[in-house]
Amino acid sequence: MTTETTAEIIPLWTLSTAEVHTPVKLDEAMTPARLSELRSVLAVMAESPVATLEVRPKPESLDTSGGMSFSSLSPLAQQLSTLTATTSKVLPSAAGSGETLYRMTVPAKVAAQVSGNVLRSMPSKAAAGGVHSALLGSKGIAAQATYVPVTAGAATAGLATVAAPLIMFSIAAGASVYAEQQRRAAIEKITVLLEKLHQDRLDDERNSLDGCRNAIDKATAILLDKGKISSSLGLGSAVHAIDTAIAAAERRAKGWKKALKKLRGDKVELPALVGAINGIDDEDGEFYAHLELADLAIALKRRVLVLQAVEHAQQDEGNEFENFSAALKLDAQNLEKLTDDLDDVRLRLSTLQLDRSHGIRDFTFSSASVDKLLHTTQRLRALGDQVSSSLGQADVAIDMVKQADGSVIVLPPSAATA
Known part of the structure; x- marks a missing residue:
């Protein structure tokens, strides 16, 4: 060296x-x-x-x-x-x-x-x-x-x-690049999950969100070149699809948080956790697909927020920074709430200590059950690594x-x- x-x-x-x-x-x-x-x-x-x-x-x-x-x-x-x-x-x-x-x-x-x-x-x-x-x-x-x-x-x-x-x-460009990086990572995970799930409804959610990318890409290029967005780009329908996905993610996150609050302590029997959040013991389950769909919707929404803020700022070129900051802060609050809720769910799950069922009829514990318990524990631990940290630090x-x-x-x- x-x-x-x-x-x-x-x-x-x-x-x-x-x-x-x-x-x-x-x-x-x-x-x-x-x-x-x-x-x-x-x-x-x-x-x-x-x-x-x-x-x-x-x-x-x-x-x-x-x-x-x-x-x-x-x-x-x-x-x-x-x-x-x-x-x-x-x-x-x-x-x-x-x-x-x-x-x-x-x-x-x-x-x-x-x-x-x-x-x-x-x-x-x-x-x-x-x-x-x-x-x-x-x-x-x-x-x-x-x-x-x-x-x-x-x-x-x-x-x-x-x-x-x-x-x-x-x-604006940096925020768009970062959000696109998140979208690519999310879509890769979702594609793998949905190939195993074979559920048309989830496929439709994924396709609807990923179909928004072209309109967002074009609108980003036009705005950052100081152009004006026209209805021909299809950004309006893209925003509607993203907002619909955000609403679904908010509803699911609220349901997960409510279910987790009912669990007492950090030591939880696996059947009780599955009863609270269906499919969490299956690596290809719907829960993980819904989590990735929420990440995809957030990534796309971040790009839309930047577009809206830049467009707002360019309407008053003598006051770019103030308008840019205000527009971002106002529209980002609800998105940050959803991000924090999903982070709370991930952190709570990652700290759980899973245990086998101790019911009256549970005299034996098969090797398959042991494997499921271990694999579910590993997946939950991995959720903690996915929690995003603010660059404000x-x-x-x-x-x-x-x-x-x-x-x-x-x-x-x-x-x-x-």
């Missing part, structure tokens, strides 16, 4: 949605640890949310296959180009590499306000409590990195660059790759690290 001896110089912008003087002066050269400290100070003391934007050459190992593409003429690509064109301190190696990686970081304290809790970390199966990161395995951005603050346009020392449209489009990083032709690929958001 070799150690890189040449420090990587990374230009850094401080961005805000309105004119605001930063209460602290950024150093001429900063380490990752120093930058992390300053982000925390800015989050607490700045009058308006201050994000940071870094630029570096795209790591060769970075996988962009899960991202969302935007043309060179899109507002997002043009905003990035405008920002970098107004400063003379752009990193030469980044500017000349043909492909550049931009990372926008939103402080933890304002992450929930900015995203309306639409951005949530995706749990990683590789490690307990872990989350996916878009830059895992990339090189040259660790301890040797040095961050150099730059200014843009008329910005002066201590004044954050006003870039409300760039912040809004970045967050950590800085939110949105990575964007600007390609040689000027187009931009936005990657799924991750929990930022220094």
Whole structure:
């Protein structure tokens, strides 16, 4: 293993949605640890949310296959180009590499306000409590990195660059990419379950939800290119299908929570649990299919919320961030309630201690019954690993790759690290 001896110089912008003087002066050269400290100070003391934007050459190992593409003429690509064109301190190696990686970081304290809790970390199966990161395995951005603050346009020392449209489009794109990542994961699980269940009713629910994707994809592309949504896209019928699925998920979640409340203590006999939630002892049962259908509906609803918020914000271009935040917060409350209810169900089930039946006639316990008890216990434990954790506990990083032709690929958001 070799150690890189040449420090990587990374230009850094401080961005805000309105004119605001930063209460602290950024150093001429900063380490990752120093930058992390300053982000925390800015989050607490700045009058308006201050994000940071870094630029570096795209790591060769970075996988962009899960991202969302935007043309060179899109507002997002043009905003990035405008920002970098107004400063003379752009990193030469980044500017000349043909492909550049931009990372926008939103402080933890304002992450929930900015995203309306639409951005949530995706749990990683590789490690307990872990989350996916878009830059895992990339090189040259660790301890040797040095961050150099730059200014843009008329910005002066201590004044954050006003870039409300760039912040809004970045967050909207990142939220859409994350929600699409959730949809893909949910649909894969549902497909496997329904192939074994052979129930037409559940197939219809799955097909109705997945059929909404094309309309949402088109509406996302149009809105983020500052176009207007027309009825020909079919978004209205898609929203109706999603809202219907959300209502079904809310009803099921309420029923599961009510049934679990009737169970006394954490030690429960398997027949009693099956009586409370039918099919929970069957890995291909309807309960697990309903759980995945709820996750799919939530993922699609998150994408719709972002679309509605962006459309609302673009109606008043002089007030993007305030409208964007308000629209997300208002519409996301009910969705967060459903997400929390499903998380409660998963956590409650994952902590149960299953026991065999101790009825009067239960003199023997067959090997098949033992296997069912063990397998059900393992599945319930696994439910706890699926509980989503809010990115509000950590800085939110949105990575964007600007390609040689000027187009931009936005990657799924991750929990930022220094």
